[in-house]
Amino acid sequence: MKLATLVLQDGTVIEGQSFGAETDAVFELVFNTSMTGYQEILTDPSYRGQGILFTVSHIGNVGINLEDDESSTPQVSAAVIRSLSPVVSNWRSALSLSEWLTQHGVPGISGVDTRWLTRKLRDGGTQKAALSTKGTSPEKLLAMAREWAGLDGRDMVKEVTCEESYRWVDDEGSKWVRENSEFRILNSEFKIVAYDFGIKENILRLLSSYGANVTVVPADTSADEVLAMKPDGVFLSNGPGDPAGLPYAVEAVSGLIQSGVPIFGICLGHQLIGRALGADTHRLKFGHHGGNHPVQHLPSGEVLITAQNHNYCVTEGDLNKDEVEITYKSLNDDSLEGLRMKNKPVFSVQFHPESAPGPHDAHNIFSEFFQMIKGKQ
16 A cells, blocks of 8 residues: 655644545645534535545445535545554445545545544644655655645635536435435425535435425625525535635625524534624634533523534624524534524524434424524414
């Protein structure tokens, strides 16, 4: 197996075995603590511009299937793992993880002491990094990492959003949602417009599972264009990068809030609502990435174990508490995880409730959106 070299911006050099594509990549390195669902993680558009350090020690054992994608291709820049499974064993598997990454030009490095590296990122914060699986020198990789602009202030959404509007049509993955859930409780037939800031397909499956007619629109769609579609509700999706780099999206969300249309936001969508309400957003030390993050629902005291994927957070102190109720808080670092407007039908959560992968409370949270729409009629 060929040598791979990973270099962090602080000069740390790590050698291991290469898998996936033979290429160079530069990215922001973040660790993910999920124990399952590597395919969903690798295809999540919110990871655009990032390399994933998996804390689970064994990756690749179930291969890659054709149903569990969150987008059509892997979105990550690189995969960093402890051990790549030499055997693929799953009845749905179509090809191995390494073959799949090779097809899509994504490099990987295995044989890394991921426990040590994760502690380094936890203690020192997220770092820029460069990986080579084709023999590039550590000195050149260090220069690449240090010269890379990074993600702060950049519009990463333009790299993952759809080019034109489309109507969501159920796919292979939708069968699992329909057959293994109680979601179709309202048979709503509501018209939902979903902003694609990097939307995960399981979110679309869940919206559809309620009977909704879902139209997906590009990230730069104006509020007036959406309101002309006469939606019963608007969904603001997850997505990559820094919300401060998306002034056009904040402007659209502001207009939608003023219109009074019911709005539900997840992750980046939550952050855009926060900025539209006058709050700043700030970078977390090492972000929230994984499927085991405890979040408390403040009105009830209930604690959810959530899946998360974000580096930025709404600054709670900037919100007007006369207009906004804080609904969820992180029990790890007390950061803001959810809000609701008091006088308009608008709410959002920072975590990912759609179970792709990991725990969720999708029934309650997605149902809340449709109940809010129903109450508005």
